[in-house]
Amino acid sequence: MHFDTLALQATHQHDPTTGAVVPPIHLSTTFERNEANELPGNYLYARPNNPNREALERSLATLEGGATGIAFSSGQAAIMTLFQALRPGDHVVLAHDGFYGTTSLLEDVFHPWGLTYTRVDMTNIDAVRSSIHENTRIVWVETPSNPTLAIVDLLTIARIAHDGGALCVCDNTWATPALQRPLDLNCDIVMHSTTKYLSGHSDVIGGALIFKRNDTFTQRIRQLQSVSGAVPSPFDCWLVMRGIKTLGVRVRAQTITAQAVAEFLDGHPMIERVNYPGLANHPDRQLIKQQMNGPGAMLSIQVTGGAEEALTVLGRLRLFRRATSLGGVESLIEHRASVEGPLSTTPPNLLRISIGLEHAEDLIGDLAQALTPGR
Structure with missing residues (x-):
């Protein structure tokens, strides 16, 4: 089946x-x-x-x-x-x-x-x-x-x-x-x-x-x-x-949106790195195809300028909810190093993103305005 x-x-x-x-x-x-x-x-x-x-x-x-x-x-x-x-x-x-x-x-x-x-x-x-x-x-x-x-x-x-x-x-x-x-x-x-x-x-x-x-x-x-x-x-x-x-339907829709969001962020001048298995330039693309049916709806970004700039971008977002956890119908974002504490190995400029069921264009628009310098 x-x-x-x-x-x-x-x-x-x-x-x-x-x-x-x-x-x-x-x-x-x-x-x-x-x-x-x-x-x-x-x-x-x-x-x-x-x-x-x-x-x-x-x-x-x-x-x-x-x-x-x-x-x-x-x-x-x-x-x-x-x-x-x-x-x-x-x-x-x-x-x-x-x-x-x-x-x-x-x-x-x-x-x-x-x-x-x-x-x-x-x-x-x-x-x-x-x-x-x-x-x-x-x-x-x-x-x-x-x-x-x-x-x-x-x-x-x-x-x-x-x-x-x-x-x-x-x-x-x-x-x-x-x-x-x-x-x-x-x-x-x-x-x-x-x-x-x-x-x-x-x-x-x-x-x-x-x-x-x-x-x-x-x-x-x-x-x-x-x-x-x-x-x-x-x-x-x-x-x-x-x-x-509804797991299959949700994950499929969230993955489509995550792909669009990741492609928008990849190469953005304010983004140092996009971590997402669905990107065409991913070094493990062949392995991903072998053991996964899709790249999923989770991604993380590393903001140019360090932790301070990452937190600034975080504070500017309007649609994403600044909250811990993932996998829900609402899109969440968090500064992961702040949550993890002394054992954290997470880069200080990293923001973790869980894509929900909002429309991709709305989420991309929210990220675009949050990443606009001098706003």
């Missing part, structure tokens, strides 16, 4: 009681036993499992081509649970350029606990290979990366990880399964912040892990999900399921 059809089929639930097309929200925290003290369904208490959460997990596994999915209360909760499944003394390799929250978890929470990690340029294959040790358990990949949109060769990195006895985990939040399926490229686990494109409306926090195999490591993470209680509410799961129905 094409992705749009798959997204609708994966989120369709038949309600045998009413025949409702839209599934009900099961808010109950507990489930009653019958006279023989037996549970009529598979549900005991809402922390271990819930009908809405199970439906979301099945949908995510279908979209990513995985064996099973596990949903969490946030993307950070998903990442944290994955690292909790490791042991003190284990080692993680992750990208030098990537979501700062992943590095913060490793540095502030797990490094004192005994987990070690190495940050490396994932586009440098030799550097990745030399960073894997006997105790490396996870190679964490993010492509396109946050916030410079570096492109990582998933097939090659997965092979290197497996040769070293490690799992390859890919943060697929930016690409979404509409554009990229890392499990098809030999990755073992996919992570999503479902807060972003999967829900798509900036109104729910959530996360997920999707697994290529339902093995003992997967079961350990499911146990940690239940024991730690880092689970999404039934309504949050329902909202993400609703968002998935």
Whole structure:
């Protein structure tokens, strides 16, 4: 099936009681036993499992081509649970350029606990290979990366990880399964912040892990999900399921606009650099075609003149919303280094842009006036 059809089929639930097309929200925290003290369904208490959460997990596994999915209360909760499944003394390799929250978890929470990690340029294959040790358990990949949109060769990195006895985990939040399926490229686990494109409306926090195999490591993470209680509410799961129905349509429209915006900015005298996988002069154009169905709706720009000029441009914008996060229907922009803090490796003149569903000409006009010198 094409992705749009798959997204609708994966989120369709038949309600045998009413025949409702839209599934009900099961808010109950507990489930009653019958006279023989037996549970009529598979549900005991809402922390271990819930009908809405199970439906979301099945949908995510279908979209990513995985064996099973596990949903969490946030993307950070998903990442944290994955690292909790490791042991003190284990080692993680992750990208030098990537979501700062992943590095913060490793540095502030797990490094004192005994987990070690190495940050490396994932586009440098030799550097990745030399960073894997006997105790490396996870190679964490993010492509396109946050916030410079570096492109990582998933097939090659997965092979290197497996040769070293490690799992390859890919943060697929930016690409979404509409554009990229890392499990098809030999990755073992996919992570999503479902807060972003999967829900798509900036109104729910959530996360997920999707697994290529339902093995003992997967079961350990499911146990940690239940024991730690880092689970999404039934309504949050329902909202993400609703968002998935329009994921393909939204990402396709947002990508078309992002392409137009990136092409306008590329070569602008006020812009030092445009980071966007869809540009014709992108050095990894062939790799992008091999592992992605499109360049996506995220881009970043580096403003000529440094941080001060970048903040000036940011303050002049009228249509873009100056806010953290991404993947919603509204276009967002932020000065990323200001958000990330002391562990940030982001250039100080970089602005990260999430393209929404506004008309491309309106967004380009807003950027044009904001970039006009002496305005």
